[in-house]
Amino acid sequence: MKILIVDEMHPSLFPMLDEAGLAYRYEPAFKRAHILSHIADYEGLVIRSKTVIDEEVLLQAPRLRFVARAGAGLDLIDLEAIRRRDIQVFAANEGNRDAVAEHAVGMLLGLFAHIVKADREVRQGLWNREGNRGIELMGKTVGLIGYGFNGSATARRLNGFGCRVLAYDKYLVNYGDEYAQESTMEAIMAQADVISLHVPLTSETRLMLNDDFIAAVARPFFLLNIARGEIVQLEAVVRGLESGKVRGAGLDVLENEKLSTLTPEQQKAFDYLRTSPRVILTPHVAGWTQESYAKINEALVKQIMTHIRVNAAH
Numbered sequence: 001m002k003i004l005i006v007d008e009m010h011p012s013l014f015p016m017l018d019e020a021g022l023a024y025r026y027e028p029a030f031k032r033a034h035i036l037s038h039i040a041d042y043e044g045l046v047i048r049s050k051t052v053i054d055e056e057v058l059l060q061a062p063r064l065r066f067v068a069r070a071g072a073g074l075d076l077i078d079l080e081a082i083r084r085r086d087i088q089v090f091a092a093n094e095g096n097r098d099a100v101a102e103h104a105v106g107m108l109l110g111l112f113a114h115i116v117k118a119d120r121e122v123r124q125g126l127w128n129r130e131g132n133r134g135i136e137l138m139g140k141t142v143g144l145i146g147y148g149f150n151g152s153a154t155a156r157r158l159n160g161f162g163c164r165v166l167a168y169d170k171y172l173v174n175y176g177d178e179y180a181q182e183s184t185m186e187a188i189m190a191q192a193d194v195i196s197l198h199v200p201l202t203s204e205t206r207l208m209l210n211d212d213f214i215a216a217v218a219r220p221f222f223l224l225n226i227a228r229g230e231i232v233q234l235e236a237v238v239r240g241l242e243s244g245k246v247r248g249a250g251l252d253v254l255e256n257e258k259l260s261t262l263t264p265e266q267q268k269a270f271d272y273l274r275t276s277p278r279v280i281l282t283p284h285v286a287g288w289t290q291e292s293y294a295k296i297n298e299a300l301v302k303q304i305m306t307h308i309r310v311n312a313a314h
């Protein structure tokens with residue numbers, strides 16, 4: 001079993017692979033052309049968020065038996081093309097769920113208590129108390145869209161703050177629990193003070209949060225996007241902020257995260273967001289803590305070992 005690793009990994013991965021007796025080649029600088037010319041030799045591929053796995057790559061990979069995603073999002077993998085072959089996909093959602101949930105709550109507290117805005121003002125010599133009077137999480141209704149690892153971890157924490165949590169998940173059944181009430185998109189739109197997105201990027205969720213969505217929400221609301229930038233139409237959020245329908249937004253992800261290559265429309269939206277005191281922006285770090293990548297690696301190595309054992313038994 002030979003494994004090719006083509007993305008930057010937390011160093012905790014390598015002793016784990018050594019201990020498991022797995023042979024690997026670590027090539028974090030590999031570009032697509034390198035992957036295409038080397039993948040034929042490998043049974044396993046480990047990626048993060050840099051590498052697109054599509055039909056063209058799979059055609060060059062006759063020996064490939066698994067793709068391990070050191071993280072959660074599978075949006076760069078053509079899952080249909082993978083399913084047509086005998087290739088397993090592993091992900092490690094449990095590794096960064098705590099990081100994401102803490103980041104979500106951190107962003108909400110930051111928005112509600114004006115922490116970032118007030119900090120900037122004090123640094124400029126402004127002692128603006130009334131303009132930074134906060135609002136409380138206690139008693140607010142939070143709607144979570146997507147109730148998998150991240151949605152449910154966020155719900156647990158919000159309970160501690162006295163929030164009423166509604167969750168909508170299109171593909172789970174009986175997922176209501178002591179932390180969140182199973183709900184519908186319509187009920188969330190009718191009742192939520194905060195809407196937080198925890199769905200994967202798919203053809204269904206791409207630009208899910210657009211002008212129509214915002215118009216359908218009954219009251220002005222706060223928006224959190226810690227999932228994928230392409231789920232949210234930024235221009236619609238800007239219009240929502242301008243009209244007041246969106247009271248504030250916490251965005252860890254953007255449609256185009258290479259800020260030097262924004263289209264004129266993206267640049268205009270980004271310029272609005274980066275100067276708005278009602279917006280908190282972070283550079284796709286919600287799942288990225290000192291702890292999460294070690295947890296991700298443990299989960300991945302466990303899955304790789306199980307895969308090898310099961311296949312050896314057959």
Ligand SMILES: NC(=O)C1=CN([C@@H]2O[C@H](COP(=O)(O)OP(=O)(O)OC[C@H]3O[C@@H](n4cnc5c(N)ncnc54)[C@H](O)[C@@H]3O)[C@@H](O)[C@H]2O)C=CC1
Pocket residue numbers: 071072073074093094096097100145146147148149150151168169170171172198199200201202204205226227228252253284285286287288
């Ligand atoms: N900002 C960051 O650093 C991170 C971002 N993420 C993003 O968050 C996403 C979610 O992560 P997890 O919670 O671990 O995934 P998950 O797979 O555990 O949960 C996603 C849930 O969304 C539901 N869902 C899918 N399509 C839906 C739709 N159209 N409407 C409603 N529900 C739908 C699924 O049934 C599933 O339960 C990832 O796919 C990734 O894109 C994940 C980790 C870190």
Ligand SMILES: O=C(O)C(=O)COP(=O)(O)O
Pocket residue numbers: 048049050070071072073074096287288
């Ligand atoms: O796990 C995910 O889906 C993330 O968004 C974080 O991934 P990354 O550190 O960019 O590979």
